[in-house]
Amino acid sequence: MSHHAPIIHRSRKAPQEEEDAAKLKFGEDFEDEEFLFISEVALLLEKIPDSQKNNTVYKKTEELVNTFTRFHNDESVRELRKTLMRHKLHKYELAQLANLVCEEIDEAKSLIPSLAKRSDEEIRAMLDDISALKKYQS
């Protein structure tokens, strides 16, 4: 006697485009929102009143952003965003460049694949801008 696997019909809603950071697809819920640097989150969290900090999600996030923040004051973070804006980057690319602080062109291209369409000179200029600002803040 043969067993047939039951056929399951799944009714799918309109096929949604798959979210993929490498292709700069973030879904309609997020593509129009503001993408934050880790350093910006760290600065924003400093302003949150203590009474709102009593949950694990908050505490774990605070730990993370304080560990990996690269730019430590309002001024340098604002300057960084302004400088990177000139390179006409996607919001995600801009945030990732600020978060990961790459040193080599290949590193940037590998970690943020969508940058591959830019020329090496352009990427070099972006990385130089970031490292200059990183040195300047003290």
Next chain:
Amino acid sequence: MFFIKKLHHTIQLHPAFFTQNFETYLTEKLYKDVEGTCTGRFGYVIAVLDTNETLEISQGKVIPSVGLAEFEVAYRAIVFKPFKGEVVDGVVSQVNKMGFFADVGPLQIFVSSHLIPQDLKFDPAKNPPCYANNSEDSYAVIEKGTHVRIKIVGTRFDATDIFAIGTIKDDFCGVVTGS
């Protein structure tokens, strides 16, 4: 990735709170209801940025036959949602022979031993257990507390939680040195 996202929340208010400063109560209730929660759609809600004065609170509607009033509150919050293909920095929280877990804020990412470079071998004898290589010139070790750079290769969202798996086999991923 971290975002600032505008979100909505519905709050029902008991008639006992129909007072002059019911907004304060609504704000507190909002913080309590949404902060620290996670939904598959919007990710983790880390903190509401709006205060009592800046929240948009709709006109209350009394629900027939119950007496509670319902308010629609619009607020801005910092949210965190991981995406496939995103590269993140995290801290290793647990190591075992199947792989390791890393904390990226509220999110836990699992990196299977198949997605760890071959030369890093699991060493259960060490305390804490770790993945380490034997080469002397480029010694690398992954143990609890190590900072790692991970590429997210998959995410799974359910109603109240997010799961992610990552790889450190890609170029420029793995143990973060310096800084």
